[in-house]
Structures are given as structure tokens and as C-alpha cells.
Amino acid sequence: MDDLFVPSDVSWTPVSPKLASVRRVNAAITFGLLGIAGLVVLGLTLDWLYGGLWLVVCLGGLAWSWVLVGRNQRSWKYAEREDELLVSHGILFRQLVVVPYGRMQFVDVAAGPLERAFGIATVELHTATPATDAKIPGLHPDEASRLRDRLSALGQAQAWGL
Known part of the structure; x- marks a missing residue:
């Protein structure tokens, strides 16, 4: 079953471990803001005990997401074949996206503020069918720059035959 989502006949390239750090900072900000807001609202309206309990729930959510983010980051990988790009990810719900180079319309490179601070970027491939879009x-x-240029060149070269 594993060969269905991660074919063994290709050389897979993992993504940077910094992706987990970016997502963990996002989770810490989200759970921190939720925890503080809930603490204040519940503390002022009901009782500070309920606010403290809410804070403990938020800390538990942060701990749970901390573990899941690491596992998710390790599941992301991509491979370049002669005629197509393969992107695989997911732990519980696994996904393998195969994008033929000739079907690519354009390639995006994006990086938000946290991604730039950690020195990573996201490459997104767009095709005519949104179901076959892929991001890395x-x-x-x-x-990211090398992959963008290579995919654009391969997409342009192979699209001439369509």
C-alpha cells in the first residue's frame, strides 16, 4: 500500500525542517491569543477558575499540534521525473499528486512574513484543472527558484505538442 503513495522507483526530496518551525510558531501564536482572550473573557464573566481551565485546554491543544506539525512536515516530499512532478504528503490522509509538465500553466513562488524570517518559500503549480494543482x-x-525555473522551462517545452 505504501508504494501507491510513495513510488520507490524515484528519488524523493524532502522539504526543509524549518517548515515545522514556521507552523509551530503559527500554532503558538494562535493558541496563545485564544488562551489569553478566553482567560480574560471567562475570568471576567464567570470565574477565573474557568479562565484557567480554558488556558490549560489551549496549552494541551498547542502540545498536540506541536507533535502533529512535526509529523506532517516529515511527510512532505517531491520527486522530478522525466515527464511529471510528483508531490506526496500526509500521515492519516495520504495524498500523491502527479502533475505532467505539459499540463502546467504557471508556477508561483510565495513566502509570507514567517516563511521569509525562517528562510523558506512555497512553490505552487497551477494547471487548467484545480484538482491537479500542487504545492511544495x-x-x-x-x-524554490531553481524548481520554478526548471518547471517553467519543462512545462513550456512539453506544452508545444498540445
Whole structure:
């Protein structure tokens, strides 16, 4: 069953471990804001005990997401074949996206403020069918630039026959 989502006949490239750090900072900000807001609202309206309990629930959510983010980051990988790009990710719900180079319309490279601070970027491939769009988060900027240029060149070269 594993060969269905991660074919063994290709050389897989993992994404940067910095992706987990970015997502953990996002989770810490989200759970921190939820925890403080809930603490104040519940503390002022009901009792500070309920606010404290809410804070404990938020800390538990942060701990749970901390573990899941690491596992999710390790599941992301991509491979370049002669005629197509493969992107695989997911732990519980696994997904393998195969994008033929000739079907690509354009390639995006994006990096938000946290991604830029951690030195990573996301490459996103767009096709005519949104179901076959693919993204590869957590790439070093040099690798994202190389992949963007290579995919654009291969997409342009192989689209001439369509």
C-alpha cells in the first residue's frame, strides 16, 4: 500500500525542517491569543477558575499540534521525473499528486512574513484543472527558484505538442 503513495522507483526530496518551525510558531501564536482572550473573557464573566481551565485546554491543544506539525512536515516530499512532478504528503490522509509538465500553466513562488524570517518559500503549480494543482511548502529560496525555473522551462517545452 505504501508504494501507491510513495513510488520507490524515484528519488524523493524532502522539504526543509524549518517548515515545522514556521507552523509551530503559527500554532503558538494562535493558541496563545485564544488562551489569553478566553482567560480574560471567562475570568471576567464567570470565574477565573474557568479562565484557567480554558488556558490549560489551549496549552494541551498547542502540545498536540506541536507533535502533529512535526509529523506532517516529515511527510512532505517531491520527486522530478522525466515527464511529471510528483508531490506526496500526509500521515492519516495520504495524498500523491502527479502533475505532467505539459499540463502546467504557471508556477508561483510565495513566502509570507514567517516563511521569509525562517528562510523558506512555497512553490505552487497551477494547471487548467484545480484538482491537479500542487504545492511544495518549506523549500530553501534557492531550491524554490531553481524548481520554478526548471518547471517553467519543462512545462513550456512539453506544452508545444498540445
